[in-house]
Amino acid sequence: MAEDFRPGIFDGATVWATLTPDQRVEIGAPALESVVAFKVLCFTGFDDVALASERAVEASIDAAHAEMEACVDAHVYQEQMYDQDGKPLVPSVVGMFCRRCGCSQYGACDGGCDWAEPYLCTACAAQPAEVA
Ligand SMILES: [Zn+2]
Ligand SMILES: [Zn+2]
Numbered sequence: 854m855a856e857d858f859r860p861g862i863f864d865g866a867t868v869w870a871t872l873t874p875d876q877r878v879e880i881g882a883p884a885l886e887s888v889v890a891f892k893v894l895c896f897t898g899f900d901d902v903a904l905a906s907e908r909a910v911e912a913s914i915d916a917a918h919a920e921m922e923a924c925v926d927a928h929v930y931q932e933q934m935y936d937q938d939g940k941p942l943v944p945s946v947v948g949m950f951c952r953r954c955g956c957s958q959y960g961a962c963d964g965g966c967d968w969a970e971p972y973l974c975t976a977c978a979a980q981p982a983e984v985a
Contacts, residue, residue, distance in 0.1 A: 860944040861935075861936040861940065861941075861943065862942055862943055862944075862945050863933070863934060863941075863942035863943060863944045863945060864945045865944060865945065865946065866945075866983045868875055868929055868933050872928060876924065876928045879928075880924040880925065880928070881923045883916075883918075883920040883921045883924075884921055885916070886917045887913075887914055887917035887918060887921070888915060890911075890914045890917065890975035891914065891915045893906070894907070894911065894914070895909055895912045910926075932966070947959060949968065949971065949972060950972065951966075951972065951973060951974040951976075952972040952979055953973065953977040954972055954974065954976075954977050956974050958978070961974075962974060962976040962977075964976070
């Protein structure tokens with residue numbers, strides 16, 4: 854079992870508020886294109902016909918992600934993405950997550966779990982904490 858970690862949260866909205874309008878366009882435009890590309894990849898309207906554009910759409914996801922990452926690296930400070938010990942923060946979009954196993958509303962433990970307390974799931978609460 855992983856050791857308990859102190860949940861550090863990355864709040865995208867707070868960081869977004871620090872960006873200039875130009876920087877927002879630089880990150881926001883590829884973000885929109887990436888979401889649209891994912892939607893196109895999930896499009897099942899013509900199940901028996903392979904979309905000729907599929908390769909281009911896949912490539913556009915990679916390109917959009919690379920652009921967004923370059924913008925984040927250029928405009929978001931390291932101390933906004935990592936805690937004081939240099940550990941990466943968890944984006945707030947996931948909501949609550951377990952401080953021991955990392956499960957969340959998007960990926961529960963095998964057999965299911967709930968919250969025993971904030972940032973500790975019932976599956977982990979039922980087991981003794983690992984002694985350091
Ligand atoms: Zn857990
Ligand atoms: Zn869990």
